[in-house]
Amino acid sequence: MSADAMLEPLGNVAYVHDGTTEGLLSAIFQAYALHEQPEDFSSKAGLQPRLGQSVRYIETDAALASRVKAGIVRKAGRDAWDAVLHASLSDDPSAGVVVYRFVRHVMARPAAANAGLIRNMAHPIAGPVARLNRSVMNERHLMLQFLRFEHFENGIWFAKCNPKANVVPLLMGWFAGRFNTERFVIYDEVHQVAGIYDGANWYIAQTDEVHLPQHSDEEAAMQAAWKGFYDAMAISARYHPELRRQFIPKRLWRNIVELHDEVADGNAKSALPAVAIPSGRRL
Template identity: 25%
Template sequence: MLAFQYDKSFEGLLCAVFDAFEQKKMPDCLLAHNELVPLLVSDTHYVEVRNSKYERVQVALNKKLSHVALNQLKYVWLSELPESDLVIFRYICKVFKSKHAIETDFGDPDVLTVHDIAKKVSRERHHLMQFVRFNTIENPIDNTNDGQNEKIYFSVIAPIYNALPLVLDFFKDRYADQKWAIYDEKRKYGYFYDLDKLEKISLVDHEELIVDNKVNQRYLTKDEQLFQTLWHRYFNALSIKERENPKLQRQQMPKRFWHNLPEMKGK
């Protein structure tokens, strides 16, 4: 049983594909460099990451696959599901071995798995586009204006899959004239938009900004607190208790997003 050890990056995975074809050896499992090797593994190969290797594989993939299929592989990688890298690895190898396009060959288990996982990640992407709620806070990330913290729009998320990179362009276009930040509490990273560029951030020095997976209320501006109160009252005034359908509501608006929605406080 052969195992490939690589750095668990997408570039490293493409380098593993390169090594497999160069050495004419197909691994049975893919492991991180520091991961324990299973007992059944009799041989291991260390994958060295080099630009020339993964760029060559990437160029070949761009020629062999459609834009939709390339996006599906990206989505599967961001799913972070167990052995998703091995599924991508086998899929890419089949692409290069086949004389015909395999994108719609759903009789192949790897093609079907890529399609199904990508669909789930895409659904999570749409959920983020729908249910991300920004709070106006005093900006602890970018201290300007003579020591006075400026106001920015801030949102906390914890998606099932690592879908934040998939919605950055959407929010950048939609809020191009505002400074905002979206932070993935589950994965401990986020992005800050400063009206010019997106910057990856961490809140290691500002852990108090998030409490119970949502924005700490003491960081909200007074206008934000008032707005949330008014919106909550407006929502309750419009709702008709006799016509409430909790089951349909949960289907259209997954409950795991409710704690970030002002109108759902107390639900």
């Protein structure tokens, strides 16, 4: 799209970004700069234009995204920014528009009027952001509980997950703080995102496959011991499969070692993705 076309305001328009939080914030900045009110914000993968709708492809600009973040914090506080960040990681197709409407709302009001707004679940603008925030944080909590790491012969710890939101960026700081001397990878097979910690720093990489070495010598024994402990602690008289599915969603079972035998398709040990660590870095 030409620079002249970018300067021409459009009516029925969808903004398409790279699917990251920075990409969404860059798109919101451009909506202000172009005096447009897009009806949709979407990643390229999720784009479904409406009939007669124009599409703008927005380049991610970290500086512009930072300015939008600073404006949200200034106008609505840190809690509001955290909610926006988390909402932007949701898989809900409306997440981009929900965040955009909230940003427009708080930017148009004095900061004092926005105090506590993000906690008002009944508010027509803030409520949807708050609900997305809660949903994403609930998914993060599930991953914190049920991630299972496996040890490989080069010292890498690896965990695979299948969350309903792009929560790996919200997991890395927590695990890096607790395993600060260990190198590990958390791979999200749904969003094709790898969180990589090299023993000092962590970063996020987009990748559709992960190449791993062989398991360490003791890994099979440790998995068997953990499974044995899990089975030994079970109380048959209190077996309640419906309650277990309520607390441990069945979609997670294939990545939980103690539940491999109960995966419905009989695939007790699904093959690990063959993690090519991107960016030329080796772990």
